[in-house]
Amino acid sequence: MFEVRISRALRTLLAIGTVAAVAAVPSLAQAQAKEQYFGIPSYRVGPFAAGGTGFFGGIIDYLQYVNMKEGGVNGVQMVWAECETEYNAARGVECYQRLLTRGDQRMHIFEPLATPIAYGVLNRVDDDKVVLTQYGYGRSDAADGRVFPWVFSTMTSYWSQASAIMNWISTKEGGVANLKGKKVAHLHLDSAFGREPLPVLNRLAKDWGFELVSIPVASPGIEQSAQWLRIRQERPDWVISWGFGAGMNSTSITSAARINFPREKMVGVWWAGSEEDVMPAGDAAKGYFAAANVPNGKQFPLVQDIEKVVYGGGKGNLSDPKRIGTIYWNRGVTAGIFWVEAVRNGQRIANKRGQTLNGDEMRAGFEALNLTPARLKELGIEGMLPSFKLSCSDHEGAGVIKMIQWDGAKWVSVTPDWVSSDRKMIREMVEESAAKYAVEQKITPKKC
Amino acid sequence: MFYREAGQFRTSYAQDSQIFPLRQDRLAMIALLAVAFLLIPAVASDYWLRALLIPWLIFSLVAMGQNILTGYAGQLSLGSAGFMAVGAFACYNLMLRVDGMPFLVALVLSGLCAAAVGVAFGLPSLRIRGLYLAVATLAAQFFIVWALDKFGWFKNYDPSGVITAQPMEILGYEFASPQAKYLLVLAIVAGLALLAKNMARGATGRAWMAVRDMDVAAEVMGLPLMRTKLQAFAISSFYCGVGGALFAFAYLGTVEPSAFTIDLSFRILFMIIIGGVGTILGSFLGAGFILLLPILLSVVFHAVVGQAVDASVVSAVELIVFGSLIIIFLIVEPHGLARLWQVTKERLRLWPFPH
Numbered sequence: 077m078f079e080v081r082i083s084r085a086l087r088t089l090l091a092i093g094t095v096a097a098v099a100a101v102p103s104l105a106q107a108q109a110k111e112q113y114f115g116i117p118s119y120r121v122g123p124f125a126a127g128g129t130g131f132f133g134g135i136i137d138y139l140q141y142v143n144m145k146e147g148g149v150n151g152v153q154m155v156w157a158e159c160e161t162e163y164n165a166a167r168g169v170e171c172y173q174r175l176l177t178r179g180d181q182r183m184h185i186f187e188p189l190a191t192p193i194a195y196g197v198l199n200r201v202d203d204d205k206v207v208l209t210q211y212g213y214g215r216s217d218a219a220d221g222r223v224f225p226w227v228f229s230t231m232t233s234y235w236s237q238a239s240a241i242m243n244w245i246s247t248k249e250g251g252v253a254n255l256k257g258k259k260v261a262h263l264h265l266d267s268a269f270g271r272e273p274l275p276v277l278n279r280l281a282k283d284w285g286f287e288l289v290s291i292p293v294a295s296p297g298i299e300q301s302a303q304w305l306r307i308r309q310e311r312p313d314w315v316i317s318w319g320f321g322a323g324m325n326s327t328s329i330t331s332a333a334r335i336n337f338p339r340e341k342m343v344g345v346w347w348a349g350s351e352e353d354v355m356p357a358g359d360a361a362k363g364y365f366a367a368a369n370v371p372n373g374k375q376f377p378l379v380q381d382i383e384k385v386v387y388g389g390g391k392g393n394l395s396d397p398k399r400i401g402t403i404y405w406n407r408g409v410t411a412g413i414f415w416v417e418a419v420r421n422g423q424r425i426a427n428k429r430g431q432t433l434n435g436d437e438m439r440a441g442f443e444a445l446n447l448t449p450a451r452l453k454e455l456g457i458e459g460m461l462p463s464f465k466l467s468c469s470d471h472e473g474a475g476v477i478k479m480i481q482w483d484g485a486k487w488v489s490v491t492p493d494w495v496s497s498d499r500k501m502i503r504e505m506v507e508e509s510a511a512k513y514a515v516e517q518k519i520t521p522k523k524c
Numbered sequence: 525m526f527y528r529e530a531g532q533f534r535t536s537y538a539q540d541s542q543i544f545p546l547r548q549d550r551l552a553m554i555a556l557l558a559v560a561f562l563l564i565p566a567v568a569s570d571y572w573l574r575a576l577l578i579p580w581l582i583f584s585l586v587a588m589g590q591n592i593l594t595g596y597a598g599q600l601s602l603g604s605a606g607f608m609a610v611g612a613f614a615c616y617n618l619m620l621r622v623d624g625m626p627f628l629v630a631l632v633l634s635g636l637c638a639a640a641v642g643v644a645f646g647l648p649s650l651r652i653r654g655l656y657l658a659v660a661t662l663a664a665q666f667f668i669v670w671a672l673d674k675f676g677w678f679k680n681y682d683p684s685g686v687i688t689a690q691p692m693e694i695l696g697y698e699f700a701s702p703q704a705k706y707l708l709v710l711a712i713v714a715g716l717a718l719l720a721k722n723m724a725r726g727a728t729g730r731a732w733m734a735v736r737d738m739d740v741a742a743e744v745m746g747l748p749l750m751r752t753k754l755q756a757f758a759i760s761s762f763y764c765g766v767g768g769a770l771f772a773f774a775y776l777g778t779v780e781p782s783a784f785t786i787d788l789s790f791r792i793l794f795m796i797i798i799g800g801v802g803t804i805l806g807s808f809l810g811a812g813f814i815l816l817l818p819i820l821l822s823v824v825f826h827a828v829v830g831q832a833v834d835a836s837v838v839s840a841v842e843l844i845v846f847g848s849l850i851i852i853f854l855i856v857e858p859h860g861l862a863r864l865w866q867v868t869k870e871r872l873r874l875w876p877f878p879h
Contacts, residue, residue: 118835120835120836120839121836121839121840121843125836129836157826158826158835159822159826160822160835160838160839160842162839165776165778165780165782165783166579166775166776166783169575169775169776169777170575170576170579170819173570173571173574173575174571174575174819174823176570176571177571191686192686192778192780192782192783195686195688195778195780196776196777196778197777198688198777198778199688199777200777266673267673267782268686268780268782294670295782395834395836516688517688
């Protein structure tokens with residue numbers, strides 16, 4: 077009897093659920109005013125939630141800002157829908173499918189901030205006419221726009237970043253010649269992400285004459301005692317910390333402190349250089365360097381304006397407004413800037429001012445990204461982004477980083493200018509790798 | 525009223541031992557297959573095919589493998605994601621290194637590779653049982669993923685470490701569109717499900733169930749214990765391997781070790797627990813529950829709540845609701861969804877009478 081009652085209740089629950097689901101399946105879109113729809117595959121739960129909430133919060137805040145301050149782009153409102161990917165490849169692919177259409181609106185830019193998800197959708201974006209942006213991560217050879225017309229690794233890929241970090245290290249050592257005979261340890265998460273810079277580092281080790289010690293850390297990277305014992309034995313001059321996640325990164329720093337390895341000789345990749353990564357390490361993190369795509373800080377006019385307009389108007393996305401101006405949030409804002417500039421360019425190029433763009437027009441707009449120093453000043457982000465432009469064959473743009481150092485309370489930029497990578501060498505490697513990919517996948521490279 | 529067998533006489537042994545002895549069941553199955561093969565590819569949207577149906581079918585296949593091992597043979601295993609990974613990488617390497625390898629042949633061979641690995645890691649089952657065996661299979665999971673990551677040969681020394689799967693081609697026809705992929709996966713899963721059902725109903729399945737219920741007694745009765753257990757591991761890993769290859773080729777499009785984590789192994793185990801251990805239908809139902817319900821919750825919450833609530837709260841609430849539903853289901857029907865369906869069918873046999 078109990079069983080019957082329960083199963084009856086269950087059946088009604090199931091029925092209600094199915095009805096609600098069918099009714100709620102993404103098909104609601106009332107587009108009266110012209111709207112440009114963006115699908116945002118965010119991750120707000122899980123071990124990387126700190127970065128995700130910051131980055132995607134920054135994007136949404138900037139889109140909100142453009143809507144509030146300028147009424148959209150030429151009157152076209154920016155609208156978006158979020159989907160939780162949990163930094164998981166399968167869920168990311170499902171989110172991509174779900175966000176692709178919303179009623180009769182289509183998504184044309186996809187930024188998952190996750191290498192596994194980017195790879196998962198890589199071979200779909202061409203057919204679906206979606207611009208896949210890999211903001212400082214993902215396939216480094218996607219910088220070759222002839223083989224990857226729909227993939228953009230704006231504005232600095234992993235290879236460029238590794239090269240730039242080594243360039244900065246060489247300046248600290250007093251020149252490339254002084255690196256000869258020195259030892260650099262590459263402490264990395266044992267994954268595709270961690271191994272990505274190895275081709276560049278190996279090449280530089282050969283060219284410059286230093287010894288590269290590759291030290292992998294098994295995921296999730298919270299257990300590093302064996303690795304730091306090895307570092308104590310090897311006594312490298314520099315340690316490049318290529319980790320991901322607050323747990324792994326703070327553990328690297330505390331382990332370094334434990335063996336008295338100077339934090340001033342540690343350089344983190346940009347995933348290992350946010351406030352959330354170093355704060356758990358406390359005082360041990362003082363002096364730690366990291367590369368940054370986008371510096372932190374609230375001194376930029378745009379950041380201050382967003383705080384005033386968006387957060388002042390109660391529409392801020394961050395639940396903690398103190399995170400305005402942090403690394404991930406600033407990076408998100410610049411990602412939002414790329415998207416809006418793409419819409420602006422696209423409308424101008426396709427002669428569709430004040431209208432919704434389709435996939436090809438959005439792609440053309442993104443490829444026409446040209447952030448001149450004057451434009452940067454106009455946008456209020458002078459010093460936040462380098463001046464760069466994309467082109468048909470160059471989907472990376474800048475290939476530069478800023479070097480920041482943790483002073484115990486905040487990140488401080490130690491390079492007034494941008495640190496460049498060896499653009500010629502990196503481009504050579506990119507074209508070689510892209511050509512190999514094109515042959516494997518039977519793609520005919522575009523003529524640029 | 526509708527589900528009576530009055531008037532249906534079986535006049536041969538073949539008729540008596542068929543999977544669906546009742547005519548109503550046979551008609552329902554034919555209708556279901558017609559809907560699956562003909563109606564759905566015609567009307568379902570791309571999203572439904574690519575994001576919901578294809579992964580559901582693939583995970584049903586893997587859950588069937590897990591069910592064969594844990595449900596029928598009683599060998600608790602936590603290595604299914606590892607065997608999936610073996611299948612995926614085997615398929616990739618076979619298609620890469622053997623010129624002109626047909627996809628279906630590569631699929632079968634990758635299943636056999638996974639079966640071989642499964643037998644190797646199933647050897648501990650001859651000495652240990654239960655939780656200890658689970659730990660040994662856990663070792664399989666970690667070792668396989670580590671080995672695939674470590675030795676660059678498996679990934680063709682790709683610098684990025686994430687390889688794109690080759691397109692699936694059979695007799696010159698490339699299965700690229702969602703409808704084509706769906707039909708291919710459906711055909712493979714339906715065929716293997718039929719095979720699994722018949723194995724489970726036959727002497728093989730009875731041997732497995734004897735081993736599950738009391739292996740000492742089974743051995744005393746004359747069942748070759750080693751052969752039965754290793755056979756269960758082999759067949760289960762074959763299914764997981766084929767499932768893994770399809771997962772990489774027909775769904776994700778990439779072949780990478782990090783897609784086959786311990787997390788996935790646990791999910792597959794949960795699929796058969798919720799669906800019903802020791803049933804083939806349970807694999808389908810469980811895969812649907814574990815895979816599709818979170819998506820359903822996400823869609824419903826986003827539609828109902830929209831942007832009114834902070835997105836991280838919405839995501840957290842989805843997880844809470846999902847967990848609670850699992851607990852509720854297991855309290856109400858510990859034998860899983862398949863048992864609920866069985867009870868429903870029994871009631872339907874009597875309907876409209878209560879008993």
